[in-house]
Amino acid sequence: MIPFQRVVIIGMGLIGGSIALALRKAGYEGEIIGCDSSRQSLEEAEAIGAIDQGYQDLGEGVKEVDLVILAVPLGYYRQVLKEIAESLPKDVVVTDVGSVKGCVEEIISQELSQSIQFVGGHPMTGSEKGGFHAASPFLYENAYYFLTPNPYTKEETIEGLKDFVKLLGAFPVVVETKQHDEIVALISHIPHLAAVLLANMLDRKNSISYIPFVGGGFRDTTRIAAGNPKMWQDIFFYNKKEILEGIDTLGEMLQEFKVLLQDDESEEVLENLQRAKLIRDSIPHTSRDYIPPLYDLIIDVGDRPGVLGELTQIMGKNNINIKEIEILHAREGETGAIRIALASKTEEEKALHVLKQGGFSLTYRKGEGQDVGNK
């Protein structure tokens, strides 16, 4: 039982929308209010019952709530806080989902009265896709969710928020604000920068025309570069200090590697590659992907017209919801493969069965990485 009976989510996009959907999935019995400047997002959320009421007027939306969740991009915080400050109930708890926490505490201290309980939050899950239509009730399942209390935070507030995070299906991790910003610079912001630079290297080297040859490696290392540029612009500036430090380290490491290569230090080059492999291999398989648990099937379809229609028809007829579908043009050594992603193990089993019956040849199953045989 969480101590919040009326929750308002400001920003009904990917992260805010997923909070509403996850609350509904968990059977939350309180009221869920959605606020957004976009009428369309509110209508979509209302239409599927994710929220009880939607408001474009933020001041109206926050009246009589006991929990406010800020889920807009960091660059809009100040404006949003100015719009709600006067209307906030006295005993309200305010939290957020922003990717950087130090700057948020600063803005909050300038815009809200000190008597209001604020605790920063940051779910370590997301997607390169934005908007309510990308939201998922499963987004928080088994994800780590940082909470950053401050010296004014009451024990009951942090306990209430921990329970709230658990209700979403996530694991609360209480961490100091500064440490949070150091951690995310290293595991999220610098990797994002690296992905951006790798993608842009094709442009700089005038090699955009090489894109058709791109294989899984380039796709994997640059996937996050497809994230919302505006959101990431905010993140880079709001966590500037930590990111600048990360850039220094990355620059030094590149320089060191360059010298090893120049000097033909093959043993040390190998040692670098081995160390990275050990670290990469130690990341648990259960670690959150962008969109959580998806069960992938890769289906060989040859190279014939109409095959996509046949496949989706079989799935539709059997009431199986395809969460993602992708034509794999550039799988080395193979042609005509389609990847479909299902939301659950049960759906995956069902899909396997009906596709086989429909004459499709299934070659790969994520998580097991095994040939499941041809029909």
Ligand SMILES: NC(=O)C1=CN([C@@H]2O[C@H](COP(=O)(O)OP(=O)(O)OC[C@H]3O[C@@H](n4cnc5c(N)ncnc54)[C@H](O)[C@@H]3O)[C@@H](O)[C@H]2O)C=CC1
């Ligand atoms: N996208 C991701 O993977 C993750 C994002 N975050 C954080 O979550 C926050 C939101 O990100 P997303 O949900 O991805 O963005 P989004 O673009 O999907 O959603 C943002 C929503 O806020 C609304 N909005 C923008 N300005 C507004 C305003 N002034 N008043 C009312 N509504 C407004 C937009 O209409 C949109 O519906 C960001 O602060 C980001 O740092 C945290 C973890 C992961």
Ligand SMILES: O=C(O)C(=O)Cc1ccc(O)cc1
């Ligand atoms: O970057 C990652 O590792 C993601 O999985 C998605 C994401 C983007 C921004 C965040 O603040 C947190 C998570």
